[in-house]
Amino acid sequence: MTITAQGLAWGIPLLRLLAALLLLLAFAMLAQRRLLTLIHLLAWQGVVLAAGTALVALLTGQTELWFSAALTLGLKAILIPTVLHRLLRRLQVHGDVEAVLNIPLTLLAGIALVIFAFSLAAPITALTGPVTRGMVGIALAAVLLAFLMMITRRKAISQVVGFLAIDNGLFFAATSATLGMPMIVELGVALDALIGFVILGVFFFQIRETFDSMDLQNLEHIREE
Amino acid sequence: MISCLPLDLATGALLLWLGLGLLGFLLGGWPTAACRLIFPLSSVVALLLAVSGFSALTAPPDQLQLRGPLPALPWSFQIDPLSGFFLILLGLLAFAVTLFATGYFRALSRPALRRLMLQYHTFLLGMGLVLLAANAFTFLVAWEIMALASYFLVVTEHEEAGSRHAGFLYLLIAHLGALAILLGFVLLAGAAIAQGGPFSAMLHAPLDPFWASAAFLLTFFGFSAKAGLLPLHIWLPDAHPAAPAPVSALMSGAMLQMAFYGMLRVDFLFLGKLATWWGPFVLGVGLATALFGVLFAAVQTDMKRLLAYSSIENMGLIMVAFGLALIFRAHGLGALAALALAAALYHALNHAFFKGLLFLGSGSVLHGAGSVSMDRLGGLIRQMPQTAFFMLLGTLAIAGLPPLNGFVSEWLLLQAFLLSPALPQSTLSAVLPLAASGVVLAVALAAYAMVKFYGIAFLGQARGARHAHEAGRWERSAMALLSVACIFLGLFPGVLLNLLHPVLQEMLGQGFAVQQGLWLTPVSAQRASYSPAIFFLGMATALGLSFLLIWSFFGRPLRRVPAWACGFPVRTPAMQDSSLGFAQPLLRIFAPLYQAEREVDGAGRWRMRIGEPLYRGFYQPLSLLALWLSAQVLRLQQGRITLYLLYSFLTLLILLAVWR
Structure with missing residues (x-):
């Protein structure tokens, strides 16, 4: 994909800013105790992602990326957070997210993960052009941070948020590092996330019906003795 | 006249068996008709298979490819002298055994008979396919058909827990073996495994010594699981007695030899260049198996169990001969390798005949006298004279007495x-x-075990109250056929040895000295020649003359008196030597091996239980270890999603760190 010199001058710093925002949001999610805010943060991540895709579309002039950006905005920034919001109200889950580890410790682990991700991405970054330098590392870090969030939370909803955040990270890696994937792949990824979301949504109701709570601790009883 | 190639004949016979099995399944509702129709037809088919085997000995090798389940995975068949020889073995044994089955299975219930018809013929089909397979894929499928069909036959009496246990053990070890064979074939075929591993690609596989040894060990392990070699014999003494007699006869006589067939093909044809340590290794395993088998055969109290242990012993002897052939071959002594291999093949055929005969006979005893526990039998020679005569021939043959075939x-x-x-x-x-x-010790002990087998069950006085009846016509004719085969192979060894020539030629590139007339000349006419016919004539004349002399001087008039009871006034059948009593010397000498447990019940009766040392010493610790390991693995399962996520997270991190 060719990018004009003018685009390079202002587009790439902007893309880097968006990447930094994504990472920041991932850290914010890791630090967040309240479920409602967590969903808001997820929505913001979706917005950043859509903005990133739109930026790439503008820079490279690929029209199909505009569709992708619109889809991302609709799906990840609006639809899924709204549904999660309604779920939260219908299931009447409130209060704090109970973390397995305390927040500062989790954040420290997160920093370690970011360093690990960057060291991993170093060889890949060396191969790519100056445009995408650092993007892969940031995206990988976002994925790992989301994974860490899934591990350290007890409520089922925060697991779903973590799952969607992983997806966001992957998506960002794909668009920023390669400057746009084929449409079909993006559609597939989006559909995948949606289906995963639906399945987990059904799962929530099942968990709640069985245990009368959304706490995953209850699942510990169902194992072979 | 239509000329028929051996491969067409063989595959046709197998198809007929499949058809007969299905027909038997359908006709099972009319037991008598089904037995009278299906089994005799199926034995004719077996004869066809034997004929195809005979013609394959002289015909050039033949190939047949059929479209398989995947484009690159064809069903592939071939016939060559080696498979021809084993087809003869399978065909002739199946011929007699299936005739026997005609009479034997009449009493089965209808659903059981239906199942049995299908399983029995599938079993025969599986064995035939193993011999005809020409690529690893077909071979393994056939191998599994054979294993599964025989598993279902072993658990024919699945209402009994012992049967199910025996079946499970058999299935477990059969699968372990099949896995090892698969891995061995993967090593041998290399890249060609993607095309189903055609045997032609494995011929003289270019492997470096290490991988050749690995392939040898894997295939040897896999085949020895089926052959019942130490320490994988554990399923055999349970599975053979659990199966109905004709099935035991086929399993012991033919199925064990399929493993030998596999070893021959892999070691002589695929590996070709033999490492020097393989022969001694095989020989050692074979010798240990033979001694172990015969020592345990001698102390069994159940006829079929005794025969099962004796099968282990005979497989051990075959392996000894095979190991010797490997040794000679590895050192370039082709003629001696041919001699040893001829011994192994000859013994394989012998074993099929006499062990088949003995298993069929014990089936007749089970039907006639209601039990195969030797301590409830006795004196059957008067109630089942014909069966007793055939069994006598069988025991003499297996004990290796001239002029019968075991001796040759x-x-x-x-x-x-x-x-x-x-x-x-x-x-x-x-x-x-x-x-x-x-080897000589094993052979002598085998004679000892066989004297016991015959003496306790057929001689003396009846221990049980039940009156035994003679076996039916079909059964007797089947036993007569196998007896004739034993006598024929004993009296005319040259015939079979000349037939073996092409097989040895294919395996070793060198045949066996052509035999002439009634003489068996393993090396040269001056050394160790043996003519069973002359020996038999001499022995018969000497015995007949002395009998006539004694009879003419002292025998007239003939008097019948009760046997001398050592002056003891009371005599009951229970005072006869029991089966364990007869084995007492061995029980004393090898006491640590047997781990016999004596217990005495309230009535003051002694009972003795013989353990299986390898089961206690090897398999039980192994199963405990497996259970313990499973319990440790269970610790991973805590039920916490967080923890499961942590597992995948850590795996991801480690993988990323390692393959960066």
Whole structure:
């Protein structure tokens, strides 16, 4: 994909800013105790992602990326957070997210993960052009941070948020590092996330019906003795 | 006249078996008709298979490819002298056994008979396919058909827990073996495994010594699981008695030899260039198996269990001969390798006949006298005279007495041993005579076990109250056929040895000295020649003359008196030597091996239970270890999603760190 010199001058710093925002949001999610805010943060991540895709579309002039950006905005920034919001109200889950580890410790682990991700991405970054330098590392870090969030939370909803955040990270890696994937792949990824979301949504109701709570601790009883 | 190629004939026979099995399944509702129709037809088919085997000995090798389930995975069949020989074995044994089955299975319930018809013919089909397979894919599918069909036959009486246990053990070990064979084929075929691993691609596989040894060990392990070699014999003494008699006869006589067939094909044709340590290894395993089998055969109280242990012993002897052939071959002594291999093949055929005969006979005893526990039998020679006569022939043959067939193969084997000083390696030629003495010990103990087998069950007085009846016509004719085969192979060894020529030629590139007339000349006319016919005539004349002399001087008039009871006034059948009593010397000498437990019940009766040392010493710790490991693995399952996520997270991190 060719990018004009003018685009390079202002587009790439902007893309880097968006990447930094994504990472920041991932850290914010890791630090967040309240479920409602967590969903808001997820929505913001979706917005950043859509903005990133739109930026790439503008820079490279690929029209199909505009569709992708619109889809991302609709799906990840609006639809899924709204549904999660309604779920939260219908299931009447409130209060704090109970973390397995305390927040500062989790954040420290997160920093370690970011360093690990960057060291991993170093060889890949060396191969790519100056445009995408650092993007892969940031995206990988976002994925790992989301994974860490899934591990350290007890409520089922925060697991779903973590799952969607992983997806966001992957998506960002794909668009920023390669400057746009084929449409079909993006559609597939989006559909995948949606289906995963639906399945987990059904799962929530099942968990709640069985245990009368959304706490995953209850699942510990169902194992072979 | 339509000319029929051996491969067409063989595959046609197998298809007919499949058809007969299905037909039997449909007709099972009319037991008598089904038995009278299906089994005799199926035995004719078996004869066809044997004919195809005979013609394959002289015909050029033939190939057949059929479209398989995947484009690159064809069903592939071939016939060559080696498979021809084993087809003869399978066909002739199946011929007699299926005739026997005609009478034997009449009493089965209808659903059981339907199932049995299908399973029995599938089993035969599986064995035939194993012999005809020409690529690893077809071979393994056939191998599994054979294993599964025989599993279902073993659990025919699945209402009994013992049967189910025996079946499970058999299935477990059969699968372990199949897995090892698969891995061995993967090593041998290399890249060609993607095309189903055609055997032609494995011929003289270019493997470096390490991988060749790995392939050898894997296939040997896999096949020895089926052959019942130490320490994988554990399923055999349970599975054979659990199956109905004709099935035991087929399993013991033919199925065990399928493993030998596999070893021959892999070691001589695929690996070709043999490492020097393989032969001694096989020989050692074989000798240990033979001694173990015969020592345990001698102390069994159940006829079929005794025969099962004796099968282990005979497989051990075959392996000894095979190991010797490997040794000679590895040192470039082609003629001696041919001698040893001829002994192994001869013994394989012998074993099929006499063990088949004995298993069928014990089936007749089970039907006639209601039990195969020797301590409830006795004196059957008067109630079942014909069965007793055939069984006598069988026991004499398996005990290796001239002029019957068991003697011929053992004679060949010992001749091969006696020629081992020709080996260039001095340690080996020094150790081999010791192995020979071990073989002689096994053979002698086998005779001991067989004297017990016959003496306790057929001689003396009846221990049970039930009156035994003679076996039916079909059963007797089947036993008569196998007896005739034993006598024929004993009296005319040259016939079979000449037939073996192409097989040996294919395996070793060198045949066996052509036999002429009634003489068996393993090496040369001056050395160790043996003519069973002349021996038999001489023995018969000497015996007849002395009988006539004694009879004419002292025998008239003939008096019948009760046997002398050592002056003891009371005599009951229970005072006869029992089966364990007869084995007492062995029980004393090898006491640590048997781990016999004596217990006495309230009525003051002694009972003795013989353990299986390898089961306690090896398999039980193994199963405990497996359970313990499973319990440790269970710790991973805490039920916490967080923890499961942590597992995948850590795996991801480690993988990323390692393959960066």
